[in-house]
Amino acid sequence: QTRAISITLPWVVNGSNYWPMVGKELGYFKKRGIDLTVSRGNGSVAAAQAVANKQFDLGVVFFGGTLVNMARGLPLQALATVGYDALMGNLVLEDSPIRAPKDFEGKRVGTVATSAESPYWTAYAAKTGIDLGKVTRQQLDARLIERALMDKQVDAITAIGSSSIPVLDSLGVKTRFIPWAKTGVQLYAAQVIARRETIEADAGLCQAMVDGILESVVYTLKKPEESLEILYKAQPEIGMAKGGKENAKISQGLAQATMVAPEAIEHGMGWSSIPTLAGMISLAARAGALTADAKPLVPEDLATNRFVGKIKLSSAEWEQIRKNVAPYNKMLGLA
Amino acid sequence: MSDGLTTRRIVLPLLFALATLALWEAVVRGFAIREVLLPAPSAIAQRLLETFPLLLQHAWPTVWESLAGFAIASLLGVALAALLSTSALMRDMLYPNVVLFQLIPKIALAPLFIVWLGIGFQSRLTFSVFISFFPVVIATLAGLDHVDKSLLRLCRALTATPWQVFTSVRLPHALPYVFSGMKIATTFAIIGVIVGEFITSQAGLGYLILFASAQADTALILAAILVLCVFGLAFYGLVAGLERWMQQKFGA
Amino acid sequence: MSDGLTTRRIVLPLLFALATLALWEAVVRGFAIREVLLPAPSAIAQRLLETFPLLLQHAWPTVWESLAGFAIASLLGVALAALLSTSALMRDMLYPNVVLFQLIPKIALAPLFIVWLGIGFQSRLTFSVFISFFPVVIATLAGLDHVDKSLLRLCRALTATPWQVFTSVRLPHALPYVFSGMKIATTFAIIGVIVGEFITSQAGLGYLILFASAQADTALILAAILVLCVFGLAFYGLVAGLERWMQQKFGA
Amino acid sequence: MSSVSPSWLQPLATPAQRDQAYVSVQNVHKTYATRNGEVHAVQHADFDVAEGDFLSLVGPSGCGKSTLVSMVGGLENPSAGCILVGGEPVTAPRRDFGYVFQDATLLPWKSVLDNVLFPIRTQKRPVAEYRGEAERLLRATGLWDFRDKRPSELSGGMRQRVAICRGLINDPRLLMMDEPFSALDAITRDDMNLMLAQLWDQVHKTALFITHSIREAVYLSDRVLVMNARPSRIVADIRVPFARPRRPEMQEDPVFNSICSFVRETIHAGHESRSAHAG
Amino acid sequence: MSSVSPSWLQPLATPAQRDQAYVSVQNVHKTYATRNGEVHAVQHADFDVAEGDFLSLVGPSGCGKSTLVSMVGGLENPSAGCILVGGEPVTAPRRDFGYVFQDATLLPWKSVLDNVLFPIRTQKRPVAEYRGEAERLLRATGLWDFRDKRPSELSGGMRQRVAICRGLINDPRLLMMDEPFSALDAITRDDMNLMLAQLWDQVHKTALFITHSIREAVYLSDRVLVMNARPSRIVADIRVPFARPRRPEMQEDPVFNSICSFVRETIHAGHESRSAHAG
Numbered sequence A: 001q002t003r004a005i006s007i008t009l010p011w012v013v014n015g016s017n018y019w020p021m022v023g024k025e026l027g028y029f030k031k032r033g034i035d036l037t038v039s040r041g042n043g044s045v046a047a048a049q050a051v052a053n054k055q056f057d058l059g060v061v062f063f064g065g066t067l068v069n070m071a072r073g074l075p076l077q078a079l080a081t082v083g084y085d086a087l088m089g090n091l092v093l094e095d096s097p098i099r100a101p102k103d104f105e106g107k108r109v110g111t112v113a114t115s116a117e118s119p120y121w122t123a124y125a126a127k128t129g130i131d132l133g134k135v136t137r138q139q140l141d142a143r144l145i146e147r148a149l150m151d152k153q154v155d156a157i158t159a160i161g162s163s164s165i166p167v168l169d170s171l172g173v174k175t176r177f178i179p180w181a182k183t184g185v186q187l188y189a190a191q192v193i194a195r196r197e198t199i200e201a202d203a204g205l206c207q208a209m210v211d212g213i214l215e216s217v218v219y220t221l222k223k224p225e226e227s228l229e230i231l232y233k234a235q236p237e238i239g240m241a242k243g244g245k246e247n248a249k250i251s252q253g254l255a256q257a258t259m260v261a262p263e264a265i266e267h268g269m270g271w272s273s274i275p276t277l278a279g280m281i282s283l284a285a286r287a288g289a290l291t292a293d294a295k296p297l298v299p300e301d302l303a304t305n306r307f308v309g310k311i312k313l314s315s316a317e318w319e320q321i322r323k324n325v326a327p328y329n330k331m332l333g334l335a
Numbered sequence B, C: 001m002s003d004g005l006t007t008r009r010i011v012l013p014l015l016f017a018l019a020t021l022a023l024w025e026a027v028v029r030g031f032a033i034r035e036v037l038l039p040a041p042s043a044i045a046q047r048l049l050e051t052f053p054l055l056l057q058h059a060w061p062t063v064w065e066s067l068a069g070f071a072i073a074s075l076l077g078v079a080l081a082a083l084l085s086t087s088a089l090m091r092d093m094l095y096p097n098v099v100l101f102q103l104i105p106k107i108a109l110a111p112l113f114i115v116w117l118g119i120g121f122q123s124r125l126t127f128s129v130f131i132s133f134f135p136v137v138i139a140t141l142a143g144l145d146h147v148d149k150s151l152l153r154l155c156r157a158l159t160a161t162p163w164q165v166f167t168s169v170r171l172p173h174a175l176p177y178v179f180s181g182m183k184i185a186t187t188f189a190i191i192g193v194i195v196g197e198f199i200t201s202q203a204g205l206g207y208l209i210l211f212a213s214a215q216a217d218t219a220l221i222l223a224a225i226l227v228l229c230v231f232g233l234a235f236y237g238l239v240a241g242l243e244r245w246m247q248q249k250f251g252a
Numbered sequence D, E: 001m002s003s004v005s006p007s008w009l010q011p012l013a014t015p016a017q018r019d020q021a022y023v024s025v026q027n028v029h030k031t032y033a034t035r036n037g038e039v040h041a042v043q044h045a046d047f048d049v050a051e052g053d054f055l056s057l058v059g060p061s062g063c064g065k066s067t068l069v070s071m072v073g074g075l076e077n078p079s080a081g082c083i084l085v086g087g088e089p090v091t092a093p094r095r096d097f098g099y100v101f102q103d104a105t106l107l108p109w110k111s112v113l114d115n116v117l118f119p120i121r122t123q124k125r126p127v128a129e130y131r132g133e134a135e136r137l138l139r140a141t142g143l144w145d146f147r148d149k150r151p152s153e154l155s156g157g158m159r160q161r162v163a164i165c166r167g168l169i170n171d172p173r174l175l176m177m178d179e180p181f182s183a184l185d186a187i188t189r190d191d192m193n194l195m196l197a198q199l200w201d202q203v204h205k206t207a208l209f210i211t212h213s214i215r216e217a218v219y220l221s222d223r224v225l226v227m228n229a230r231p232s233r234i235v236a237d238i239r240v241p242f243a244r245p246r247r248p249e250m251q252e253d254p255v256f257n258s259i260c261s262f263v264r265e266t267i268h269a270g271h272e273s274r275s276a277h278a279g
């Protein structure tokens, strides 16, 4: 007796978000009585809305997207946090003269309006004293922001590191990432979300889904190569596109670098820190990411730890993972 | 048209539109649908009023780029059609390629326009011209071609030059066709600019829609689309008015 | 058409197309333009061959959804036009709203479709029908309206019912118009599906183009667009062939 | 105009005989509202037609002939007055009326035969029963070999003949023909006149016939009504004193020619006074 | 047909006199290639027209009249043979030719006056010089009051009169008229005949005139050529023995009527043998 359940990813399947597909291939959901359908998304904001509008049972959505929609009153909640840093930051070419925040002044910075980091650029600027009046902001489509940087149509871009770094790296373009996390401008990344009514009415399903997804994440952390092979089989176009496999590998590595977080190590996979969320809410409010008429948000509403904390990795396992992701931390300028 | 008819032709469609809006409002309220998923007409109207100065400010670049794209597309379209209709060689050589070109799903090429032409307004303008140009060519050519054979024979009998035939017979005859192509081109020119703005811009209603989607501000998205519709209607009305004027001045 | 003419009408446009491709190739090589910016035709051809099975596999959903969208749009379009042309009340009430609806830049609404209709093929199909439906309505209505008044008088003289007038006079007369609308609808139906795939799909040529854009694989983007053009041409040819067949069977 | 009335010239409108009439046009007026005010297309039309009569209407262009016949056929409604056919008021076209319009108005996408059978199909009569009649008509008009052709493959004269066959196919009691022959060349027209005359020798339906050819009107008709230019009214009513069957030689007869001259002069008198700029 | 040739019937084609001829049609053939093989539209056309002659062509529909006149006017090229006008071969329309087509073919977006002046503008002649002539022609045809109207605001007959004015405006030496009056009603047609006859009394241009009306041809012409149905050729050449100015009373003359009868019979003889299904 299996149940058909659907889940949406935040964006097109890629190395940073594909773990539900691995679990599906490995039978982690079937053994829990779930016949899972994994769909792609078109950005976290739309994905969260689609879940709220019952187009999907659950979603893998970046925290920023959920936050914006909850501020508009959509009754959603995160069941588990998978990525602990959205890797918001600036990306510049390796030989760019931009090294310190002040260097942005007089330059042109590209940004994707619908991308999660876009609203937080002002927060980063405020923290580091960049005079945004002296920076030209250039809105660009997600499909070509990296190329705009490569072709020097812009001097820098704002980016989600795990999306943009791999694109340029697989084209052989050397870049430098300037992470905002260092100044405290940091958001959680991928979370598993559901509607409040689903959580209240069907805790068993939520538990099964969280367990299946976290088991999948652990598998990809432990066996990154094997996991990628599963991905290439499921999405053959990744192998066919120029640099597709390198791209997937790097984005997986970058995403996994953000999974090595104290919350997961201390409390178990999927754990969300409520005080950290509170800080993120006030960051979002300061950044203007929440509109003036937004509902006051309570951190406990944003995430629940009801379903997490059961899967814990040993310190040996964490050590192995740290070794795996070390090169990616370097790419992120976080090493 | 009698007065009764006029009234009926204005009142009936308005009634239908109002009824649709009322139904929409009732559904949203009845099922308590959240504004971020589907705002009620009243919510859109309220958002429209609140953000009106912002909308106007963003409407301006969209409007002028659409008008410019449309004007260039119309001129180029009529000129290409004239070339194709006056030279048999050009026609045989180019027409099948024009038709083939028209079949390209140009929307898929939009991002490449920015790669090729840069992030300035010229890439949006070019894209707008690129997609609104073909309806004008095709329609104008149909008009230039479907000229009464007997009028062409008359011209031949009067030893008229090809240029005289074009200006005094083909073009006047093609005017209604040109306008039907131009009416389609108004919508296409706007779509071209909007898509261009989606891809890169710092202002414009397309940018605003994108920005509102990032903020999950569905009411603002729909308010911006409403402004676009009003502009589209005015634009269409302008072209229809020009047609009527030309019709009265030069028409049959 | 004499044989010389036929040859000329096939050879000339091909020559022009080949010359364009040769120029493109020469420019890319001469200026050493990087493939990611603008691939040469040879590079596109090579990419096409390498990824051919992938392209075919992704062409399939795009093709069938376009065909389905087109078929539904054509049926709905003709039916609505028939309704508008047989009832003066319906016409007065609905026609201005249809025109207004056509002016909506529907592309801006595409992102909301995923929220409203989800990610399934029905969302893409709906969008495809949504944008390809209007050209059919407008063209069919023009055809149903422009029936020779004297044929209508004949029907009246013969005490024909409205339904008989529709089937034996209005519809046969409107056929060429219906087909002109349907020819436009082929391109629109494909564009609708492609845009839908940009937003909601993990298969199809639109998805592949999006994916290739994310990977900056310009040659693959253009190879996919080439496949789309070939499909578009075949689709257009199919409708034109159907028109010719209908013309021979029922035409004047 | 002769001062002593010849015998074939009848007094105008004698409403006393109304009860015998098959078609009865009773003081009919027709006014069109246009942008530039009202146009009086028909005024004081008042005449009867006996069953089996072939009646022609002649008169200058724009005098209201087509409008009058359309009203009798139920295609237009009078602004005042009333029209009875077979004793019943005409409000709409009837199944036992036949029409031949000035332009052939064939369905371009149907074959000649299907065009001829179109009234039968439309009026849901049994098509099989009428095939024989269709063949007879098409043979009589020299079109049988063209039965499978489309109208675009015919000459103008052939198209007009198809329209005549179509007008006759459902064996109408009252046939209205509005300049059916004006698209034909002189010779074909003579042939068609002969054919119509012969047909009338056989069938004896009632006919209303409009023509610009005075000789044609006199040759074909039992009765000719001459109309005046606007303000339009009937100015002469002529009973043609020749027996049927009509022979082409009849056109040599002095009476025939004097009737023609009389009609021509009557129209001309009205025409002259019509307008200053008619040339 | 009379056995002794009447004086007005001329022997066919006498190429000896060629040097005096203004229009010389020399053994001209015209063949059209169609899907179903070749159509011989004109065969063995061989005749001359003296300067100042008004020549009519009559004959059954499809016998090649329009084709022949188009070739003389340079609108079509002969498949064989040659045509000289004023001693020079015709290869294209000339500025001193005038044309009136069967359909008026006016420019719908121009006023009556501008339509009449269209040849002047097209041929880059000084418009001011021709305004007086345009007024004279429009007055003669009763159209001066309508000079600012668009063609759609005119009746069919008025449109045709505009086309006649346009054909005459540039004072052509050779005027070709292809059934210019067939769209007119009988009375207007009589008026136009009278006008054309009066005009010819004054101007004495050379004219080629096509008509289906035998009486019209004889009334207007100095010479009438009768053509046969396909295989089409000229079967009679008649010099009309009436002086100008022509008066309407001429139509009562027995000679006039016997010429008409002769033409009718000649055409009929060809017509009868033409096809089995012509009715």
Ligand SMILES: Nc1ncnc2c1ncn2[C@@H]1O[C@H](COP(=O)(O)OP(=O)(O)OP(=O)(O)O)[C@@H](O)[C@H]1O
Pocket: D032, D033, D034, D039, D040, D041, D042, D060, D061, D062, D063, D064, D065, D066, D067, D068, E185
């Ligand atoms: N629908 C209409 N609206 C306005 N006026 C009309 C309409 N139909 C006819 N008329 C006018 O009514 C008058 C009579 O027209 P009708 O067609 O009956 O003339 P007719 O005698 O048949 O002329 P013709 O011989 O040219 O066919 C004309 O002056 C015409 O302009």
Ligand SMILES: Nc1ncnc2c1ncn2[C@@H]1O[C@H](COP(=O)(O)OP(=O)(O)OP(=O)(O)O)[C@@H](O)[C@H]1O
Pocket: D185, E032, E033, E034, E039, E040, E041, E060, E061, E062, E063, E064, E065, E066, E067, E068
């Ligand atoms: N463009 C063409 N292509 C093929 N056949 C043609 C063409 N033009 C004329 N014909 C044929 O040539 C013959 C002569 O045509 P033409 O128009 O000269 O006849 P006509 O004497 O003027 O007839 P009508 O009196 O009907 O105007 C006809 O049989 C016609 O079918």
Ligand SMILES: O=C([O-])O
Pocket: A010, A011, A043, A044, A045, A062, A065, A114, A115, A116, A160
């Ligand atoms: O998923 C993102 O919105 O980037």
Ligand SMILES: [Mg+2]
Pocket: D065, D066, D067, D178
């Ligand atoms: Mg009439």
Ligand SMILES: [Mg+2]
Pocket: E065, E066, E067, E178
């Ligand atoms: Mg002719």
